[in-house]
Amino acid sequence: MRVPRRTALLACTAALLGATCATVTPAAAADVAHTVLAAKDGWGSATTGTTGGSKADAAHTVTVTTRAQLVAALGGKNSSNGSNATPKIIQVSGTIDLNTDDANRHLACSAYVTGGYTLAKYLAAYDPAVWGTSKVPSGTQETARVASQKLQAEKVQINVGANTTVVGINGGRLLGGGLVVKNVDNVIVRNLTFEDAADCFPQWDPTDGDDGNWNSMYDSLVAYNATHVWVDHNTFTDGANVDAKQPKYFGRPYQVHDGQLDVVKGADYVTASWNIFKDHGKTILVGNSDSSTVDTGKLRVTFHHNLWQNTVERAPRVRFGQVDVYNNYFVPTAGAYEYSIGVGKNSAVVAQQNYFKLPSGITTGEVLRKLSGSALTADNNSVNGTVTDLIGAYNAANSSSKLGTSAGWTPSLRLTVQPASAVPGAVTASAGVGRI
Secondary structure: OEOOOOOOEEOOOHHHHOOOOOEEOOHHHHHHHHEOOOOOOOHHHOOOOOOOOOOOOHHHEEEEOOHHHHHHHOOOOOOOHHHOOOOEEEEEEEEEEOOEOOOOOEOOHHHHOOOOOOHHHHHHHHOHHHHOOOOOOOOHHHHHHHHHHHHHHHHHEEEOOOOEEEEEEEEEEEEOOEEEEEOOEEEEEEOOEEEOOOOOOOEEEOOOOOOOEEEOOOOOEEEEOOEEEEEEOOEEEOOOOOHHHOOEEOOEEOOOOOOOEEEEOOOEEEEEEOOEEEEEEEOEEEOOOOOOOOOOOOOOEEEEOOEEEEEEEOOOEEOOOEEEEEOOEEEOOOOOOOOOEEEOOOOEEEEEOOEEOOOOOOOHHHOEEEOOOOOEEEEOEEEOOEEEOHHHHHHHHOOOOOOOOOOOOOOOOOOOOOOHHHHHHHHHHHOOOOOO
16 A cells, blocks of 8 residues: 655755755655555554554655754654654665764764773673673673663664654665664654664673673664564665674673664564565564563564575574564575574464575574474475475474474465565565665
8 A cells, every 4th residue: 555645755844953944856765755564464564554654744754864863853852752653754865873963973982981981991890700600790890881881872772753654765874773663653664774783882791691691782673562563675784893803702702783673572563574684693583581571462573575694593583472484585604603583482483485595504404493482383495495394304403302383373464475486586686775
């Protein structure tokens, strides 16, 4: 379904941005900006559907080129923009560096440092030889790290209110941060590149895993207790700043990136379609805790026609939700690869008609990962051109910890489903930015 195209869009509004207004007529952009999620296109189309800002008036249909303009267009103040439910269409034109001040001057990590934090002092304080391995950091340097991280978050985590469409035009790109869709309904994010949402202040946690881990804070896009969200034709990447190039401290990678798209804390009715997720570690989390008390009966998400390229894990990693994964293209790289689809606590994943292009060094038994759940339906998936029983391959390689063979539900909210053999061509030709 499309809303009739407008003949002109406001490039800016004096009330919101304090600038002279002009009209532009980007016909293709108008179509993209006003498109709503089609009926039966995944979980995002359930109940009331997802229409984003398609009802926005001219005063709330704006094009932005800086962080300050983006915040203004979303309501005026980042800390409160999440509660702004006025229908709005925000067109992101060109690159917006989110690590900038209101004068559009770039902010380096040093601009956020407070409380006497330095990495050298932090490493000295929490060296396992000094701090131990049985408790998480606390004290002066941890307090300073948290305060510094909070200052960066206020800049790079952009809050989005209900009834909003954020769409890229002219190579629209958000650099150095991302969008937070929290406690709201009805949001569309399309045709944007999300690049390098890097945390300047990762936390060391010696209790995370057998050897401890560095953990960062920011996602490129997060749906947090949000409903009816459509994420379509975006490209998510770490760019040149991949985690593999980061140093190691305490023998563990200094990981500056968190998720590319996370759906957590009671979020529901989400469709992610025709996106590219690439060059990243922890890609997509659906449900962030085994101990959650808000996720049962929620976290219903559809992933279709997405490309996961050179990602390490979580494509996606699921807890609790009924998650439909069909017609996606997986192209992992040998070496750091862990798994693609993770089956977590109380999850019910259906994975059908996907295509896995596995290089030498990655076996079919590694594609799935049993975490704290086992309910899974996986039919008619192809590995390197051959229809393959993914569950059978996993169970053969993991005889002591087997997956089940049924998710216990059947997806009904699907548009045309292609055979797995057609997926590489379709996704390569049409997924990602600029291919709507």
